[in-house]
Amino acid sequence: MGQKVEAASGDQPAWTVWQNAEEEIRVGVSSCLLGQKVRFDGGHKHDRYLTGVLGDWVTWVPVCPEIEIGLGIPRPTIRLEGTADNARLIEPKQGTDLTDAMVDYSRPRVEQLQEDGLDGYVLKKGSPSCGMERVRVYGKGGMPAHNGIGVFARVLMERWPDLPVEEEGRLNDPRLRENFVERVFCRNRWRNLVRKGLTRRRLVEFHTAHKLLLRSHNEAGYGRLGRIVASAARVPDDELYRQYE
Numbered sequence: 001m002g003q004k005v006e007a008a009s010g011d012q013p014a015w016t017v018w019q020n021a022e023e024e025i026r027v028g029v030s031s032c033l034l035g036q037k038v039r040f041d042g043g044h045k046h047d048r049y050l051t052g053v054l055g056d057w058v059t060w061v062p063v064c065p066e067i068e069i070g071l072g073i074p075r076p077t078i079r080l081e082g083t084a085d086n087a088r089l090i091e092p093k094q095g096t097d098l099t100d101a102m103v104d105y106s107r108p109r110v111e112q113l114q115e116d117g118l119d120g121y122v123l124k125k126g127s128p129s130c131g132m133e134r135v136r137v138y139g140k141g142g143m144p145a146h147n148g149i150g151v152f153a154r155v156l157m158e159r160w161p162d163l164p165v166e167e168e169g170r171l172n173d174p175r176l177r178e179n180f181v182e183r184v185f186c187r188n189r190w191r192n193l194v195r196k197g198l199t200r201r202r203l204v205e206f207h208t209a210h211k212l213l214l215r216s217h218n219e220a221g222y223g224r225l226g227r228i229v230a231s232a233a234r235v236p237d238d239e240l241y242r243q244y245e
Contacts, residue, residue, distance in 0.1 A: 013212075013213075014208070014209040014210075014211075014212075015189060015209045015210050015213060017205075017209055018189035018190075018192050018193055018206060018209060019185070019188070019189055019192070020192045023188070023191075023192055023195070024058075024059040025057060025058045025059065025119050025184060025185065025188045026058065026059050026061055026116070026117060026118050026119055027054075027058045027059070027060060027061065027118060027119055027120045027121065027122060027184060028060075028061045028062075028063055028113060028118050028120070028121035028122070029050065029060045029061065029062055029063070029121070029122045030045075030062075030063065030064065030122065030123055030124035030127065030130045030168075031062040031063060031064040031067070032044045032045045032046075032064065032124060033045055033046065033047045033050055033122060033124060033168050034046065034047075034050065034051060034060055034062055035051065036062060036064070037073070038064045038066070038067050038073060039073075040066075040073075040074060040075050040076070040077050040078075041074050042073050042074045045124060045168075047168045047171075049168075049171065050122060050168065050171075054181070058119070058120075058184070061113070061116070061118060063109070063113075065102060065105065065106065065109070065129045065130065065151075065152040066078070066129050068105060068109070069098070069101050069102055069105045070101075071098075076091050076092075076093045076094070077091070077092070077093075078090065078091050078092075078098060078128050078129075079092060079128050079136065079138055080128045080135060080136065080137040080138065080148045080150075080151075081137065081138045081139075082137065082138075082139070083137065083139065084137055084145065084147040084148050084149075087137050087148050087149075087151075089102050089128055089129070089151050099151060102129060102151040102152060103151060103155060105152075106151065106152045106155035106156070107155060107159070109152075110155055110156050110159045110160060111159075113160075114159075114160060117191060118163060119164070119184045119185075119187045119188040119191065120163065120164040120165065120166075120180065120183065120184035120187065121156065121163055121164070121165045121166075122165075122166055122167065122168055122171070123150070123153050123156075123165065123166070123167040123168075124167065124168065125167045125168055125169035125170070126169075127150050127153075128148075128150055128151065129150045129151055129152045129153070130150045130152055130153050130167075131148070131149060131150040131153055131167065132149065132150070132153050132157075132165060132166070132167040132170075133149060133167070134146045134147065134148075135147075135148035135149060135150055136148065153165075162187075162245060163187070164180055164183035164184050164187055166180040186210070186213075189206075190206075190245065193206050198237070198241050200232050200237070200240070203229060203232075203240070203241065203244060204229055207225060207226070207229050207244075225244060228240065228243050228244050229244065
């Protein structure tokens, strides 16, 4: 996780100043990916990279929306029906529409997670509640289109757009995995800055410490952030910090 230091020294990158080994890196995760037997058939989808590798560095915050809205184990399968823009969460055996129940649950649940503080989230691929992309949506003809988003996942990403989010299937791609881990650690360093107390001086120091990391990914993005920092004299504090985050 890095060392708790006052200034980078030796061959340490400048951003290590903002990495605090005493502060948890908290990442939300679909419970089944940790091996919890919460799926419709009483099984799980244990992902050993998450628990055996990434788990050494992060504290997992498990969430199972289907259990938390009161569905049992085992339970009938559910799926998305309709269109990608207007998909309903349906239990097809009985025709029960669970969409409103899931949305009503998801909004306060995401607010709770925001209050608790997260640095990222790993969702279950293909899930009608937690899938991040390409979830099957069944149209009138009964044939699925792979263009949906899980109901809980949609609320999570709409209400928390700056949270690093991935799904476990995409983390098999080394480049996507590296990108996600880097974003999670960067967000944790930002939260450490917030915990110390946001000031304009500390924002400048934070931005300067991440200069090379930012430029290695996106020179134009680094320039945009630099202009936000440079506008500090003309922007109220809260707006300045919101724009930078």
